[in-house]
Amino acid sequence: MAPSKTTYHHGDLRAALLQEAAALIEENGTEAVTMRALSERVGVSRTAAYRHFANKTDLLGAVAAEGFRELRERLHRVNTPSAANPEDGFVAMAQAYVQFAVGHPAYYRLMYGRDALQRDQYPDLHAAANAIYDELVTLIVTYQQQGLLKPGDAKPLAYVAWSLVHGLAALIIDRQMETPPDVDALAQLALHTLLQGLLR
Amino acid sequence: MAPSKTTYHHGDLRAALLQEAAALIEENGTEAVTMRALSERVGVSRTAAYRHFANKTDLLGAVAAEGFRELRERLHRVNTPSAANPEDGFVAMAQAYVQFAVGHPAYYRLMYGRDALQRDQYPDLHAAANAIYDELVTLIVTYQQQGLLKPGDAKPLAYVAWSLVHGLAALIIDRQMETPPDVDALAQLALHTLLQGLLR
């Protein structure tokens, strides 16, 4: 039961694989995750993982799902709508979101960019990502009920807000910005603009 | 000079490789681009490409850069700021942008998602992507000069707008939306919100 170095059975190989895969991604990027390297780090033979995941893509999908859950948790922690100033609430969430992406760029890229990870084919992944969307819908609905936001179907609006922060995160970690930006300030500007509008 | 099937020298292998790579991506996704498959389609041996590209990543980088140029052209074509209604201008560009992504999802994913393509290391790619940003800056500055938009540094504002459309495109082609969305309508809503603001 207690995982020991020399037991034939690992104890909780599945969890260990996910953890080490995440570590590898953080350290050297997703491309560094090879079944062999991963197995070695866990101290197990190269094909042991196949008892827990159908293939490498599935494994990475599980890692990505875990990432979405972690991100959602962070967002949930700062999702405390205050009637005093709705902008603060949005800005706090946007900053938490972008900070996660900037803090774990390779991980974040896996969560989204991966071609192979067709969402429809990975229900768990899809659900984990959707939980983030739900977090946003909640925030918008709450403010709408308080009369602080324009009325209207919150769902498409949540997509709009999500698009904004996701796009921002993506452009930043892809170094598409000219100067290494002040991430928090940029997130604040983005949400400020979204809320106040750009028109004169 | 005229490329013929049986000449030892191809004529313009570099261009042919880029074209076929793009075609392969469209047809079967970026993962289908293998040096061997690509060479075979062009009718050349497996390593011939290495006379024109240092490695596969470079080749894909060139394809991605080409994609950015194509996208920029499309944006430029609809970038006709009309004082009558600034929203129309923004919406048209957003729709053109998202339509490109939806029309060529794998291609668009390569342009952004590719971990390996660190922008700083591919000047051509970086420049091509930046041209799109410039297109946006131009639009914003123009409207500002006409007094239709709030004043302020256009550069960070352009990043915000870019983030919004890129994020929207990414979420759509990753099928992160619940229902296959009306792309144009969503793009319109996004830009409408950005311009008018969300606050009551």
Added chain:
DNA sequence: TTCCATTGTTGACATTGTCAACATAGGTGG
């Protein structure tokens, strides 16, 4: 205690990116 399902191992193979050595064409200087 016996036995079987679960979990892990070893060997093997096809695919892929890429290097080194070799081949050919086609324009250029003599």
Added chain:
DNA sequence: CCACCTATGTTGACAATGTCAACAATGGAA
């Protein structure tokens, strides 16, 4: 007009990788 050189293309080989098939060990249920 011809020999030659350089740019371009080919063939052979190799290491890395994902994954299958066959085998082995474990540990809980009957």
